[in-house]
Amino acid sequence: MKLTLNNVEIFASTGGRDFNPSSGPVVLFVHGSGQSHLGFMLQHRFFANRGFQCITPDMPGHGLSKGEALTTVEAMADWYAQFMQALGIPKAILVGHSMGGLIELELASRCPDLITKAAFISTALAIPVNDALINLAATKESAAIAAMMDWGHGTAGHIHDHTMPGTSHMLYGSRLMAGNAPGTLHKDLVACNAYANGPTAAQSVTCPTLTVVCGQDRMTPRKTGLALQAALGGELVEIAQSGHMSITEHPFDVNKALRAFF
Amino acid sequence: MADYKFDTLSLHAGQSPDARFGSRAVPIHQTTSYVFDSTEHAAALFNMEVGGHIYSRLTNPTVAVLEQRLAALDGGVAAIATASGMSALFVTVLALCSAGDHIVSSSQMYGANINLFEHTLKRYGIETSFVPPNDPTAIAEAIRPNTKMVFGEVIGNPGMDIMDVPAVAKITQAAGIPLVIDATFNTPWMVKPIELGANVVIHSLTKWMGGHGIALGGAVIDGGNFDWGQNDKFPMLTTPHFGYQGAILWEEFGPAALSVRIRTEGMMNVGPCMSPQNAFYILQGLETLGLRMEKHMSNTVAMLEFLVGHEQIAWVKHPSLPDHPDHDTAMRLMPKGQGSIIACGIKGGRDAGRAFIESVQLASHLANVGDAKTLVIHPGSTTHSHLTSEAMASAGLTDDLIRISVGLEDQKDIIDDFKQALRTAGKLTSTQAKGSGA
Ligand SMILES: Cc1ncc(COP(=O)(O)O)c(C=O)c1O
Numbered sequence: 001m002k003l004t005l006n007n008v009e010i011f012a013s014t015g016g017r018d019f020n021p022s023s024g025p026v027v028l029f030v031h032g033s034g035q036s037h038l039g040f041m042l043q044h045r046f047f048a049n050r051g052f053q054c055i056t057p058d059m060p061g062h063g064l065s066k067g068e069a070l071t072t073v074e075a076m077a078d079w080y081a082q083f084m085q086a087l088g089i090p091k092a093i094l095v096g097h098s099m100g101g102l103i104e105l106e107l108a109s110r111c112p113d114l115i116t117k118a119a120f121i122s123t124a125l126a127i128p129v130n131d132a133l134i135n136l137a138a139t140k141e142s143a144a145i146a147a148m149m150d151w152g153h154g155t156a157g158h159i160h161d162h163t164m165p166g167t168s169h170m171l172y173g174s175r176l177m178a179g180n181a182p183g184t185l186h187k188d189l190v191a192c193n194a195y196a197n198g199p200t201a202a203q204s205v206t207c208p209t210l211t212v213v214c215g216q217d218r219m220t221p222r223k224t225g226l227a228l229q230a231a232l233g234g235e236l237v238e239i240a241q242s243g244h245m246s247i248t249e250h251p252f253d254v255n256k257a258l259r260a261f262f
Numbered sequence: 263m264a265d266y267k268f269d270t271l272s273l274h275a276g277q278s279p280d281a282r283f284g285s286r287a288v289p290i291h292q293t294t295s296y297v298f299d300s301t302e303h304a305a306a307l308f309n310m311e312v313g314g315h316i317y318s319r320l321t322n323p324t325v326a327v328l329e330q331r332l333a334a335l336d337g338g339v340a341a342i343a344t345a346s347g348m349s350a351l352f353v354t355v356l357a358l359c360s361a362g363d364h365i366v367s368s369s370q371m372y373g374a375n376i377n378l379f380e381h382t383l384k385r386y387g388i389e390t391s392f393v394p395p396n397d398p399t400a401i402a403e404a405i406r407p408n409t410k411m412v413f414g415e416v417i418g419n420p421g422m423d424i425m426d427v428p429a430v431a432k433i434t435q436a437a438g439i440p441l442v443i444d445a446t447f448n449t450p451w452m453v454k455p456i457e458l459g460a461n462v463v464i465h466s467l468t469k470w471m472g473g474h475g476i477a478l479g480g481a482v483i484d485g486g487n488f489d490w491g492q493n494d495k496f497p498m499l500t501t502p503h504f505g506y507q508g509a510i511l512w513e514e515f516g517p518a519a520l521s522v523r524i525r526t527e528g529m530m531n532v533g534p535c536m537s538p539q540n541a542f543y544i545l546q547g548l549e550t551l552g553l554r555m556e557k558h559m560s561n562t563v564a565m566l567e568f569l570v571g572h573e574q575i576a577w578v579k580h581p582s583l584p585d586h587p588d589h590d591t592a593m594r595l596m597p598k599g600q601g602s603i604i605a606c607g608i609k610g611g612r613d614a615g616r617a618f619i620e621s622v623q624l625a626s627h628l629a630n631v632g633d634a635k636t637l638v639i640h641p642g643s644t645t646h647s648h649l650t651s652e653a654m655a656s657a658g659l660t661d662d663l664i665r666i667s668v669g670l671e672d673q674k675d676i677i678d679d680f681k682q683a684l685r686t687a688g689k690l691t692s693t694q695a696k697g698s699g700a
Contacts, residue, residue: 163328165321
């Protein structure tokens, strides 16, 4: 669906189903740096057909949304609160991946009443990004995307073995990221790197939580995922064989964990 | 873990060793259908909510390994393997064009590609304008408001004209239409058209990709680099699908929208699927693609050295030769090698050509290219024997033309075979010359 938020045309995927926040529990998927709704391709269709009202917006500058990317995680959290208000969503289950997890932490601390449950997938309390990658995103975005695809995938991704027959993880992921407005990735990485309120925000999360941690994750390594889970309490699911892009690399395991948690 | 390189991908891409038995080779899943875990699992598969297999007309685990390997090698987001190169082209056209649409195509292509556009698609209301592949201006001028794709081969078959893919990609990008490239003659080892700006790649896997001449096959590689939502030219991708609860593929699948459409329409409703056995054969070939292509190239260089300046050879055409009209483009696009097809003319015309073909012993006289074995054909006495010299000339062929597909034999053995066959052809023509001169 398309809507206008702060004068910007925004696209939100509904997993191929009509979206009606009053006819079932709402699941709001929050994408990560340089990503879009397409990263959750194998989640939002799945849950939309299992009684959930799924909604996965593209933040400004991402995917099919227009506008310019926001520049801080705090501003992104406010944006999601406005998005929920604009669509008349009183409360939602949140599912955040990577930087989406930071946005979720911040949103939970700012507007706890909006969230019934929160799932954190392949994320951490903080996601420091090295200067070399930030600079590369500014000067040669395609090289930064290639590096992120390399670091972001585990065995299945590197061997191009996808659950959707005939598809390549890393090449699909690269095209997805290249489809965002130029400059978006750099802004996201800067925002990710600058966000320092995670540990404080985590303390104010009161809803039930699930943390999904992956054994081959080189972007938010296992131990940082475990630190997030320790701060939040709540449930923990480990996927030993997955890299950072667990939502596409190991969708069966991720969906199983989410389903049990919802 | 690393971002694997070409030769590694040729061996490994698409396959994780089988989890149950640990088979290292790709298992041949010789099955038409797959048992569902539950009705819910079946419904999820039918609705494309989860990955997996339903029926082998759509997908098959062995074929999927091949598809993923091809996507990785050509730099596409997804691939679909088909029964032949021709069906790969057909299912692509089906996803992009409808009655009333128009295609701009190279005029120098494999005959069946030309015939599909000129005769078959025309009957269904899709018109094609044919233009020289090495004339970007002519290509740009032929594009109309209802044009839905530009199509050509990087190295044209049989004339070996070269399409300047980056230059044509600029034109198609400006026109908001995809550039579809038949990459059969170059393979991703020589050049990856998607990296040069093409949007879709078609292969006949029957040729160099398989390399053994034992299995037909084709593939469509979806570059995932075209914005299907930028205009309203591609309703098959941007308006609700007839199935899948009216999914809008561009919104749901983004860069893979085209391949999903091909899978769910061309493969589903027409059905030119590849057999698992053929996928296995072609995977065996792909494992050595890099090695084979290097040898094809070095043997081609040796063959060219032998042919150029040979007293019985009237002319030699190959993109690596400085007198080839598209030499510069060829060297720029394909610095590693310019293909293993050589065209040459034998002094003495049609009769000498026939005598040469009938005298080769090691080279095989047949209608294929890209085999590991050296192949030769003389259109003047075979495929085009019914035509007069004048009619052949208008098809871009001369009656002395021999097409050579240089194989992987020891260089000396192939050249020795050509030497003796040329000697025999030479004897024949000198006797004829004496006879007619008397
Ligand atoms: C350039 C080219 N494209 C396509 C094809 C058709 O492929 P297939 O024979 O696998 O259908 C051929 C076959 O000769 C070819 O040479």
